[in-house]
Amino acid sequence: MRRLVLILCLLAAPAFAVQPDEVLEDPALETRARELSKGLRCLVCRNESIDESNADLARDLRLLVRERLVAGDSDEEVIDFVVARYGEYVLLNPTTSGSNILLWIAGPLMLITALGLGAVYLRRRSTGAAPEALSDEEESRLRELLKD
Amino acid sequence: MALFEFRHTVRRMFIELGHFALILAFMVAIIQTVVPFVGAQKGWRGWMALGEPAATTQFLLVGFSFAALTYAFVTSDFSLRLVVLNSHTDKPMLYKITGVWGNHEGSMLLWVLIVALFGAMAAWFGGNLPPALRARVLAVQASIGVAFYAFILFTSNPFLRLQTPPMNGQDLNPLLQDPGLAFHPPFLYLGYVGLSMSFSFAVAALIEGRVDAAWGRWVRPWTLAAWLFLTIGIALGSWWAYYELGWGGFWFWDPVENASFMPWLLAAALLHSAIVVEKREALKAWTILLAILAFGFSLIGTFIVRSGVITSVHAFANDPERGVFILGILAIFMGGALTLYAARAAAMEARGVFSMVSRESALVLNNILLAVSAFVVFVGTVWPLVAELAFDRKLSVGAPFFDAAFTPFMVVLAVVLPIGAILPWKRARLGRSMRPLWGVLVLSIVLGALIWVIQTGNTMLAPVGGALALWLVGGAVSDLWQRAGRGDVASKLGRLSRLPRADWGKAVAHAGLGVTFFGIAALTAWTVEDIRVAQVGESFRVGNYELALSEVKQVRGPNFISTRAEVAVFQNSDRIALLYPEKRVYPVAQMPTTEAAILNGFARDIYVVIGDPQQGGGWAVRTYIKPFANWIWAGAIIMALGGCLSLSDRRYRVAAGARKAPSDAVPAE
Numbered sequence: 001m002r003r004l005v006l007i008l009c010l011l012a013a014p015a016f017a018v019q020p021d022e023v024l025e026d027p028a029l030e031t032r033a034r035e036l037s038k039g040l041r042c043l044v045c046r047n048e049s050i051d052e053s054n055a056d057l058a059r060d061l062r063l064l065v066r067e068r069l070v071a072g073d074s075d076e077e078v079i080d081f082v083v084a085r086y087g088e089y090v091l092l093n094p095t096t097s098g099s100n101i102l103l104w105i106a107g108p109l110m111l112i113t114a115l116g117l118g119a120v121y122l123r124r125r126s127t128g129a130a131p132e133a134l135s136d137e138e139e140s141r142l143r144e145l146l147k148d
Numbered sequence: 149m150a151l152f153e154f155r156h157t158v159r160r161m162f163i164e165l166g167h168f169a170l171i172l173a174f175m176v177a178i179i180q181t182v183v184p185f186v187g188a189q190k191g192w193r194g195w196m197a198l199g200e201p202a203a204t205t206q207f208l209l210v211g212f213s214f215a216a217l218t219y220a221f222v223t224s225d226f227s228l229r230l231v232v233l234n235s236h237t238d239k240p241m242l243y244k245i246t247g248v249w250g251n252h253e254g255s256m257l258l259w260v261l262i263v264a265l266f267g268a269m270a271a272w273f274g275g276n277l278p279p280a281l282r283a284r285v286l287a288v289q290a291s292i293g294v295a296f297y298a299f300i301l302f303t304s305n306p307f308l309r310l311q312t313p314p315m316n317g318q319d320l321n322p323l324l325q326d327p328g329l330a331f332h333p334p335f336l337y338l339g340y341v342g343l344s345m346s347f348s349f350a351v352a353a354l355i356e357g358r359v360d361a362a363w364g365r366w367v368r369p370w371t372l373a374a375w376l377f378l379t380i381g382i383a384l385g386s387w388w389a390y391y392e393l394g395w396g397g398f399w400f401w402d403p404v405e406n407a408s409f410m411p412w413l414l415a416a417a418l419l420h421s422a423i424v425v426e427k428r429e430a431l432k433a434w435t436i437l438l439a440i441l442a443f444g445f446s447l448i449g450t451f452i453v454r455s456g457v458i459t460s461v462h463a464f465a466n467d468p469e470r471g472v473f474i475l476g477i478l479a480i481f482m483g484g485a486l487t488l489y490a491a492r493a494a495a496m497e498a499r500g501v502f503s504m505v506s507r508e509s510a511l512v513l514n515n516i517l518l519a520v521s522a523f524v525v526f527v528g529t530v531w532p533l534v535a536e537l538a539f540d541r542k543l544s545v546g547a548p549f550f551d552a553a554f555t556p557f558m559v560v561l562a563v564v565l566p567i568g569a570i571l572p573w574k575r576a577r578l579g580r581s582m583r584p585l586w587g588v589l590v591l592s593i594v595l596g597a598l599i600w601v602i603q604t605g606n607t608m609l610a611p612v613g614g615a616l617a618l619w620l621v622g623g624a625v626s627d628l629w630q631r632a633g634r635g636d637v638a639s640k641l642g643r644l645s646r647l648p649r650a651d652w653g654k655a656v657a658h659a660g661l662g663v664t665f666f667g668i669a670a671l672t673a674w675t676v677e678d679i680r681v682a683q684v685g686e687s688f689r690v691g692n693y694e695l696a697l698s699e700v701k702q703v704r705g706p707n708f709i710s711t712r713a714e715v716a717v718f719q720n721s722d723r724i725a726l727l728y729p730e731k732r733v734y735p736v737a738q739m740p741t742t743e744a745a746i747l748n749g750f751a752r753d754i755y756v757v758i759g760d761p762q763q764g765g766g767w768a769v770r771t772y773i774k775p776f777a778n779w780i781w782a783g784a785i786i787m788a789l790g791g792c793l794s795l796s797d798r799r800y801r802v803a804a805g806a807r808k809a810p811s812d813a814v815p816a817e
Contacts, residue, residue, distance in 0.1 A: 019759070020681045020768050041544045047402045049546065052395060092546025094531070099539040103531045107524035107553050114516040122512060125430065126503045 018051065019059070024066055033066050036078055039093045040065070049092055061090075159225060166216020167307035170257075173209035173264065174297035176202055180267075180290035184283035188355075196279050199286035200271040206293065207268035214248075214261045217306055221248050227313040230254060230306045236319040236736050238707040246330035250321070252454065252470075253306035255333055259450075260296045262334075262341040266370075267293065270345060277366060284352035285345075292344050295477045303470050319736040322708065328388035335381030336408055340446040342374025343411055346418060347443035350436045351485050354492045359436060364426030367439065369800050371422060375415040376791030382408055383784035394742040396755050396772050398671070398780055401550040406529045407449030410522045414442035417518035420511050428500035428508055428573065433493040434515070440485045445522070447478045452529070503575040510568025514561070521557035528553065562616040562665060566623025569658060570630070584630045588622035606673055613669020620662025624655040650797040657790025664783025670776035683766040687718075691773040693754060694718040700758070700767055708732040710743075713758040713767065717747060729758040753777040 018037075024030040034051060040061060042053035050058040050065075061082070068078045082090055094100050180202035187195025220228050221244050224237045234251045235244055243250075249258040267289040274282045300306070323329070349367040353359045385405070390398045399405065418438040424431040451474045502508040528545045535541040566588070571581050596615030603610060631647055632640035678690040687696035696716045703710045711731045717724050727745035734741070747754040752775045759768030 018679055020679050020762070023679060039546075039548055041546060047400060047544075047546060052393075052397065087542065089542045089544055092544050093548030093552075094543055094545050099535060099541065100543070103527060103535075103545065103549075104553070106527045107520065110523050111516070111520045111557075114520050118512050118516050122504055122509050125501055125508070 018062065022059070022062055022066065024070065029066075029069050032075060033062070033069055036065050036069075036075060037062055039079075039091065040082060041090050041092050043086060043090060159219075159223060160227070163216050163220050163225065163228065163307065166213045166219075167305075169209045169216070170213040170297070170307070171301065173206050173213065173260075174294065174301060176206040176209060177264075177290045177293040177297055180206060181287050181294055183287075185287035188280040188283040188287070191280075193279065196283035199283045199290075202290070203264070203267045203271035203286050206290065207264040210257075210261050210264045214257055217254060217257060218245060218248050221245065224317065225313075226315070226317055227309050228306075229308045229310050232310060232314055232317045234319075235317040236707065237316055238736070239319060239325070240706055242327070242330065243325045246324075249333050250324045250330075253300070253304045255337075256296065256300050256304050256454075257306050258334065259337055259341065260293055260300065262337050263289065263293045263296060263344060266341055266345050270348075270370075281352055281356060284355055285348045288348035288351045289344065292348070292481070295480070299470075299473050299477065303473050316736075319707065319734065322732070322734040322737050322739050322741050323392060326388060326392060328384050328391070332381055332384040332388060335377050335384060337381075339374050339376075339378030339381055339408075339415070340411060340449065342370060342377055343415060343439075343443040343446050345370035346374065346415075346439040347481075347485070350439035351488065354436060354485075354488045357492055357495050359425065359432040359496050361426050361429055364422050364424075364429075364435070365799070367435075368419060368422040368426060369795055371415055371419045371439075371442075372791055372795050375412065375419055376788050376795070378408065378412045378415060379784055379788045379791065382412060383781050383788075386784075387781050390777065391744055391746055392741070394744055394757050395770070396675070396744070396753075396774055396777070398668075398777075401528075401547045403529050404453050406525050407452045410445040410525050410529075411442055411449060413518050413522035413525070414438060414445055417515045417522075418442050420514050420518075424500075424508055424511050428502065430500040430502070430508060431512070431515075432496040436493065436496065437489060438515070438519070440482070440489060444478070444482045444485075445526075447474070447481065448526075450474055451478055500574075502573065505571065505576045505578050507568065507571045507573045507576070510564065510571050513564060514568060517557050517561045517564075521554055521561075524553050524557070525550065558665070559612065559616065562620055562661070565658060565661075566619055566627070569623065569654065570627050584626045585623060588619060588626050591622060592616070592619040603673070609669050610673035613665055613673070617662040617666030617669070620665065621659045624659040624662070628652070628655045648797055648799070650794045650799070653790045653792070653794030653797065655790070656793055657787045660783045660786030660788075660790055662783070663779050663786055667776050667779030667781075667783055671774055671780065674775045676773040678771040680769055681762045681764070681766045682769045686766070687716075690771045692719065693773070694721070695756070695769075695771060697767065697769060703730075705732065707736065708734045711758065713756075713769075715745065715756050715758075715769070717754055725754070727754070727756050729756045731758055731760075748778060750778070751776060 018034070024033060037051035038049050040050045042048045042050045042055055042058040042061070044055050044057050045053045048058075050061045064082070065078055068081055073081065079091070088095065094103060096104050180199060183195050183202070184197075184199035187193070187198065217228075217230075219225075220231050221235055222241070224231065224235060224244070226232050230251060230253050234254070235247045239247070247254075249255040267286060270282070270285055270289060274285070277285070346367055349363070349370070353363055382405075385408070386398045389400070390396055418435065421431050421435040421438055425435050451471065454470055454474055500508065528549050531545045532543055535543050566585060567578075567582065570585060571578075592615040595618050596611040599614045600608075600611040628644060628647070628651070629640075631651060632644045634640075635643075676691045678688070680688060682688060682697040684697055684699055687694055689695075694717070696718070698714045698716055700711060700713045703712045709732065713729050715727045715729065717727060725747045727747060729745040730743040732741050732743060733739070742757055744755055744757045746756075752773055755772040755774055755777075757770040759770065761767055
């Protein structure tokens with residue numbers, strides 16, 4: 001429900017994204033259009049791509065993408081065109097430029113750190129094969145037990 | 149008339165009493181936080197013993213309060229603001245009841261009800277715990293309750309009245325009027341809040357300064373239960389999205405989904421690391437930290453959902469009170485627990501010694517993968533906020549990022565899982581342990597190659613997914629088979645049936661993961677889509693099926709009006725099904741919904757959606773063939789089943805019966 005309440009606030013109409021009249025004749029171009037649409041955000045929706053959304057604005061963007069493709073733009077050119085108009089917010093797949101590099105390397109860096117720490121831990125566990133000395137508390141408990 | 153007046157007064161009284169009970173529960177929770185805790189510190193038995201009756205009382209009070217609110221919804225008492233906003237007299241009874249938690253205030257009441265339920269269960273079934281530990285656990289659990297009672301009473305009171313009650317309500321959001329969704333929140337909350345038990349145990353252990361095998365054994369069932377409820381809750385939500393949102397997506401990497409997924413990943417890590425504590429008395433400090441973090445992520449999830457901060461910084465600024473309150477709760481509990489951890493964790497020295505190749509090491513790797521993948525999801529979820537606040541960039545992080553950054557962890561996890569699961573404790577030889585797995589490995593690779601050849605030129609998704617799925621399922625089977633020992637089939641089966649339930653649970657849950665992986669890979673790689681305008685009477689071909697739109701008509705439901713199409717599905721010119729996709733309008737809520745018609749099958753779903761009437765006549769129709777869709781949720785159910793099997797293992801019941809044994813004398817097996 002937590003997801004929903006929020007999705008729903010903006011998803012006011014039934015999802016019926018790509019309309020039959022939008023579909024391009026050329027299947028290759030249409031496939032490219034669909035792929036591009038999946039990476040572009042519907043600006044008035046909550047975390048939906050224009051491919052999934054049926055807001056009017058999403059439809060306009062889908063048509064725009066198709067127009068550019070028919071005009072002969074490459075995928076990158078279409079993306080650049082849309083970003084130039086609507087800003088970086090429209091990209092569901094964040095770029096790797098500038099501060100975004102932090103986003104992309106956070107996971108790998110954390111993984112390397114965790115593997116390093118894990119390896120150190122495991123080494124300590126495995127080389128400390130000799131039984132550890134008893135702590136003071138354990139020592140005194142042992143003495144107590146032996147007394148009985 | 150007099151009778152009507154009387155009943156009306158009784159009804160109002162009942163609801164007022166519910167409000168009062170909530171305030172009393174708040175008071176009892178404060179007492180339950182302070183008295184048993186002081187008792188445990190001072191060694192006063194009487195004060196410690198107060199925890200149990202307090203936990204029971206608190207549960208009964210908040211249970212009564214919840215019942216009163218439910219009663220208000222069931223009887224459509226429109227003097228309550230919450231009922232007006234979320235209910236309607238025409239609504240079916242089921243959704244009147246589920247409407248109780250289909251909104252912020254009611255769902256928070258459900259949240260504290262579950263906190264109190266878990267606290268009470270710890271009191272009832274915790275007879276085997278040392279009195280001081282039990283007192284501390286109940287005190288910490290009650291303190292979580294205190295924070296959320298205060299949150300409800302001061303910012304989100306469900307019992308607020310209206311001066312002049314309207315004649316009828318504004319109806320629950322129609323998308324929420326659905327069985328899949330009706331039970332999604334309670335399960336999620338059982339999971340989130342179940343992690344509060346692990347948290348309470350962790351904090352209590354830190355205060356005592358002792359973590360031993362017995363602690364691992366006590367904390368594990370709670371974690372297992374929490375994980376199992378989260379699994380079911382997430383699966384229900386995903387299943388709902390699949391059939392309700394109208395295009396068969398099952399996971400969106402939405403912040404609100406991530407909010408439930410991060411605790412799930414950490415709970416999965418925690419229930420594995422707790423095994424190491426229980427069996428080998430190692431990984432103690434890490435397990436404590438995980439228990440704290442897992443609940444921390446539950447709170448972060450609540451914060452994300454309740455404050456709306458991730459959706460928009462501005463939404464947060466408009467109604468900051470609730471967000472700030474939950475942020476405060478998060479800061480106090482995480483800050484407090486982590487400070488305590490920093491002070492005490494060093495004392496948690498591990499005992500068990502094991503070699504680099506061992507079950508222990510494999511579980512360490514499992515924990516690294518699960519925890520880091522949760523971290524990746526977290527970074528992706530909060531990055532838009534960080535970028536806006538710190539770098540003044542307004543950007544989005546959507547599914548493509550998560551697919552790229554998260555999936556590799558799951559692939560590696562699936563590759564190492566069957567090997568790790570079959571390694572013996574302490575010291576293993578990889579070559580020998582792998583022996584029963586070679587056959588499965590070869591079969592998996594062959595399956596992957598076969599898929600690759602058949603589908604010619606598609607992505608690697610399906611071949612890799614198929615191979616990993618068989619590897620996981622086959623690995624689980626071969627693990628069990630190997631445990632059955634030598635001899636003829638009958639004696640093997642005999643031994644299998646006597647295996648501990650936990651071993652069955654492990655194999656079943658791991659196989660379930662494989663089934664889910666396969667469903668996701670197949671659905672993503674092989675979905676066939678068809679979008680067209682169809683005239684009534686027209687038939688068209690999608691994949692191997694022939695579909696005919698036979699009629700479209702208007703139908704009335706209890707609280708909606710529907711445009712319903714009839715679509716016949718043919719295979720080899722045999723009619724195999726009639727499907728009725730609908731477009732509904734809920735007049736009270738003024739909201740349309742699509743109701744996809746789905747022909748479920750073992751190997752594929754046929755998914756039909758009816759769209760708008762077209763200008764040139766005919767209707768927009770969308771058809772999908774979704775291969776192996778059901779496997780995604782079937783896998784989740786199998787995982788949950790594995791969790792249930794594990795939970796019913798004898799050793800938890802034996803531990804429950806062993807109340808006389810001093811806690812530190814429980815052997816590490």
